Amino acid sequence: MRPMLAVTADHVPRGEAWVHEVKWDGMRVLADVHDGHLTLRSRTERDVTTAYPELAGLADLYDDLLLDGEVVALRDGVPSFAALADRMHVSSARRADQLAAAAPVTFMAFDLLRVLGQDITAQPWSARRALLEQLDIDTARWQVPPVFDDGEQLLAATAEQGLEGIVSKRRDAPYVAARRSPDWQKMPHRRTTSVVVGGWRPETSGADRLGAVLVGVPGPEGLHFAGRVGSGLGGRAGDRLRELLDPLATAGSPFAEELPRLDARGARWVTPRVVVDVASLGHTDGGRLRQPAFQRVRPDLDPEDLDA
Template structure:
């Protein structure tokens, strides 16, 4: 079977109030499409990269699945100490590329698989079926375990959004009850309503356009490694730029502080000592912040910038 292009929700600034929609939690993780075939399975990311064997927490899926073959869609997540999905932690798992590290990372960052759709069952293509019908079939076909579970659906989107905001989750997804499963974003059926977040970040570089500061290169710490998470310029004031220029000489670094080492022309690398708060909408597939905005500089120590997310009300 050819790989299925996953259906992606469209960004919406408002919550769908129409009763034709059901609402689900927007899980902060990595998309996982699982192909089950007569007691074996393979799992692929949204971009089609096979990750079978790198998530042994999914091994029980063949016994939980009540069918000979099928294709299911879900999100791979890792919870933090507060039982909240942490995108930074699932990225730590997704970055693992050698199998001899799997046992260590499975214990440190155990994965849960939250399943929310089924596209094939015993050779039958379910994609033309309405979302609500596919959800019913999914609940009839897949049992739950400690690491594999099914997402719930809710009728009141505003109530769910308020709950997700209170819990500091990513947001909600609203789906038309009668919508088919359409790969990609060429549809008008699934929508995501995001909750803005803020995060403490470390400044590791300054990108220039001539003599003018163009943007700041930001990172967060994963143990002792400073991981690059994107550039930000929106929110920088003239006073901020002047302050950065005053510190530049004292903080200048000989090499890139990020891991892995980056090469970027017109960039001045600095010692990772300055921290700043950044608001953002979500993470991109490339593990960088989407729509980052600098809120202000911080007196927090750089090693405290570990990727913890906070709700931001602006």
């Protein structure tokens, strides 16, 4: 099962029909408890249970439970995606135990989809939220974060506190799995876009170091070119990304269209598997990112997940 997703909005919806939550800068996870066994699945349905041993106690809460939420790594009270990235693909139980002891994560449960064998996704958000609160599951490692009536005030507060943004939800909305619904609207403070890397270019100095990446967006005809991103790739960020791209080297361009000569010059092509976030000033009329800057690798996303 894949989770319900929000659309990006340019303003906070007003009125009593809406409720507002903090947008956590973490990894979306469905926590499935059944007969004393816990399974944690990512947004792409990958089993990530081993990576987060500090959440094993969720299995002891109820005999049957399905929670939607985010795993976050808090640093000085603020979620840090960079800190969480080191945990996302850990498959060694021993290594996961070491990381959990040094820097444990917290599961922010914001929706309840099944309880005691009953699927409640068809019920409105307000009913699901009431049941979630009645579970009384708040601890140091998992909690049910609060909701707010005043979305504009919450947006201002999250900006001041350095949080990612907010999500607004219709109180009467059912939970529609694997769909992006206007009943959920997100307003991040950082305008970011997730794209797929299809190639990279070395630095213009002649050094064999990554200087820019060529990125695209999956579509029905393949990977559509979205631009060249060089800003933000200096130092260790570029080196780390290069380490991910080198094993994916391929002979030909993975893009659906022929790239402009200026962008393709000296390009090293890769199989499009690595997803990254870039910040930009929007898009040109031709669909290219305006003044894009690299933000981070998204190990929690697959390219197929963007074609939705």
